[in-house]
Amino acid sequence: xxxxxxxxxxxxxxxxxxxLQGFHPSPRFGEVSFASYRPDPSQxxxxxxxxxxxxxxxxxxxxxxGGLFSKLFGKKDNGxxxxxxxxxxxxxxxxxxxxxxxxxxxPKAFGTFVEYTNxxxxxxxxxxxxxxxxxxxxxxxxxxxxxPGDTVLMSRLMRELADAGVRLAATSNTLPGSLGEGRFAAVxxxxxxxxxxxxxxxxxxxxxxxxxxxxxxxxxxxxxxDLKRHMHAEFDGRTVAVDDFRQLVDHLAGVxxxxxxxxxxxxxxxxxxxxxxxxxxxxxxxxxxxxxxxYDKDVPILASGVPFDKLFTEEMMGGGYMKKYYRAVSRLTxxxxxxxxxxxx
Numbered sequence: 001x002x003x004x005x006x007x008x009x010x011x012x013x014x015x016x017x018x019x020l021q022g023f024h025p026s027p028r029f030g031e032v033s034f035a036s037y038r039p040d041p042s043q044x045x046x047x048x049x050x051x052x053x054x055x056x057x058x059x060x061x062x063x064x065x066g067g068l069f070s071k072l073f074g075k076k077d078n079g080x081x082x083x084x085x086x087x088x089x090x091x092x093x094x095x096x097x098x099x100x101x102x103x104x105x106x107p108k109a110f111g112t113f114v115e116y117t118n119x120x121x122x123x124x125x126x127x128x129x130x131x132x133x134x135x136x137x138x139x140x141x142x143x144x145x146x147x148p149g150d151t152v153l154m155s156r157l158m159r160e161l162a163d164a165g166v167r168l169a170a171t172s173n174t175l176p177g178s179l180g181e182g183r184f185a186a187v188x189x190x191x192x193x194x195x196x197x198x199x200x201x202x203x204x205x206x207x208x209x210x211x212x213x214x215x216x217x218x219x220x221x222x223x224x225x226d227l228k229r230h231m232h233a234e235f236d237g238r239t240v241a242v243d244d245f246r247q248l249v250d251h252l253a254g255v256x257x258x259x260x261x262x263x264x265x266x267x268x269x270x271x272x273x274x275x276x277x278x279x280x281x282x283x284x285x286x287x288x289x290x291x292x293x294x295y296d297k298d299v300p301i302l303a304s305g306v307p308f309d310k311l312f313t314e315e316m317m318g319g320g321y322m323k324k325y326y327r328a329v330s331r332l333t334x335x336x337x338x339x340x341x342x343x344x345x
Contacts, residue, residue, distance in 0.1 A: 002232055003239040005267060008251040012262035016123055020131060022261045023109035023119075026296035029098035037095055043207040046092070049085065052203045053100050056083045060104040060167045061136040080201050082158070082168035084143075087205030093171040094141055096205075100169055101139050108137040113144045113154065114289060115258070120153060122258040129157065133164040140170040144323070162199055170200075218307035218333045219340045224273050230302050231271050234339060238268035245275045245305060249283055257289040264293055269339065275305030277313060284312055285321065288328040295331035300339035308332040 025032070034054055039046035083100075085093045101110040109132060111119070120128045132138055138161055145151055158168055222230055231240060241264070255263055264270075278284045294301070311332065312325045337343040 001237065002235055005239055005241045006243055007241045007263060007267070007270070008243050008247045010263055011255060012259045012265070014259050014262050016127070016131065018262070019119060019122060019258050020109070023111045023115070025098040025101060025110050027298065028296065029094060031102075032095050032098050033102060034096070034099045037092055037099060040207050043205075045204050045206045049096060049203045049205045052201070053083065053096055054103070056167070056169070056201075057100050057103045060108075080199050081162040081166075082170065082200035084169075084200045084202050085171045085205055086202050087172070087207065091205045091207040093205060097139050097141055097169055097171050101137065104137045104167075106137075107135045108139070109135055110139040110141070112142045112292065113140055113150070114142075114292070116140060116157065117150045117153060118256070118258040118289070120157065122256055125153070125157070129160050129164075132157075132161055133166060135161075135166055137167045137169065140168070143170045143172055147321075168200070218309040218329075219336050221275065221307055222302060222304050222340070224304040227271055227273060227302055227304055230340075231269075234300070234302065235269045239266055240269045240271055241267045242271040243273070245272045245303075248272065249278065249287065252286045252290060253283070257286060260290050260293045261296075263290075264297060264299065267297075267299060269300045269302070270294065272301065272303040272305070275303050275308070275311065277306055277310055278316075279313055281316065281321070284316055285324065287311075288321075288324045291328040291332050294335060298338075299335060301332065301335040302339045303336060308336060 034050050037046075037050060039050060085096060087093055098110065101108055116128075123131065138158075140154070140158075143154070162168060227242075231242070252260075278287060308329055311329060316322070316325050317329075334343075
C-alpha cells in the first residue's frame with residue numbers, strides 16, 4: 001500500500017523558531033566529520049584544509065569571534081572571524097563545512113546562501129540579525145553572486161554578525177561541467193563582500209571533480225497512464241506526494257520558500273504528472289528551491305511530461321541564474337534516475 005499525499009494541498013505554518021531549527025546540514029551530511037573526509041594524497045591542499053578548519057573549529061565559542069567589544073577590550077586575537085573555502089566543483093567543500101558545523105559548539109546554523117536570504121524574507125533583516133547574533137557559528141554553503149541585491153544583503157548580514165562576535169564560514173557556488181571555467185573564485189568573494197574581506201581567511205582546496213562532469217542524462221519520462229503502476233511498484237509502504245505539475249507550480253507561489261522544508265516533511269517520494277517547461281523566471285527560481293530541498297532529503301521522483309533537462313528555457317540555462325538552473329536540473333535528474341532506475345543520487 002502507498003499512502004498518497006498532495007503537496008499542492010499543503011500550506012505549512014511555520015514559526016521563526018521552527019525555521020531556525022531547520023538550519024543544520026541535510027541528511028546527506030548529517031554524520032560527516034573531518035575524519036571521514038578522504039584527502040587526495042596528490043592534492044596536499046585538501047589535507048591542509050582539514051587542519052585549517054580543525055584549528056578554526058577550536059576557536060569557535062572561545063571568545064575569539066572578532067566582535068567589536070572583544071576587539072576593543074578583549075585579548076589580542078590574531079585569528080579572523082571568518083573562513084572561506086575556495087575550490088572547484090566536487091572537491092568536498094560542503095563535506096568540510098558540515099564537518100566544521102558538527103565539531104563546533106552551539107548554538108550554530110548551517111544553510112545555503114538561498115536559505116539565508118529566504119530567512120531574511122520570512123523574518124525581516126533586523127529579526128534575522130537578532131536571532132543569529134547569539135550564535136557561535138554561522139555556516140553559509142554555496143555563496144552566490146548572481147543577484148546583486150542578495151549579495152549586498154548577505155554582506156550586510158555577515159558584517160553585523162561578525163561585529164556581534166559570530167564566527168562565519170562559507171563555501172562558493174560553482175557550475176558543474178565547466179571544467180573550472182567561470183568558477184566562483186576567492187577574488188570574486190573578497191571583492192563583493194568588500195569591508196568583510198579582511199575578516200576571512202581563504203582556504204584553497206584543489207582537486208579533481210569526483211562527480212561526473214556536465215549534466216547526467218535525464219531518464220526518459222514515463223507515460224502519465226503508467227505513473228500509478230510504477231508508483232506502487234517502486235514505493236510500496238511509503239508516503240508519496242502525487243501532484244499535477246502545473247497545479248504544484250502554481251501552489252508554490254503561495255508558500256514562502258523558507259517553508260519548503262516543512263512542505264515536504266514526511267514525504268518519501270514524489271510523483272509529478274505532465275511536467276512542462278517553466279517559462280517565467282520567478283516561478284523557475286521558486287522551483288529551484290524546491291529541487292534543493294528534495295535533494296537534501298534524497299526524495300526520489302517519478303514523472304511524466306518533458307525530461308528535466310528541458311525544465312527551464314534555453315535563455316534561462318544561459319542567463320544570469322544559470323548556476324541555479326544547472327544545479328536544479330542536475331539534482332532533479334539524479335532523483336529521477338533514483339526513482340526510475342534505482343541509481344543512488
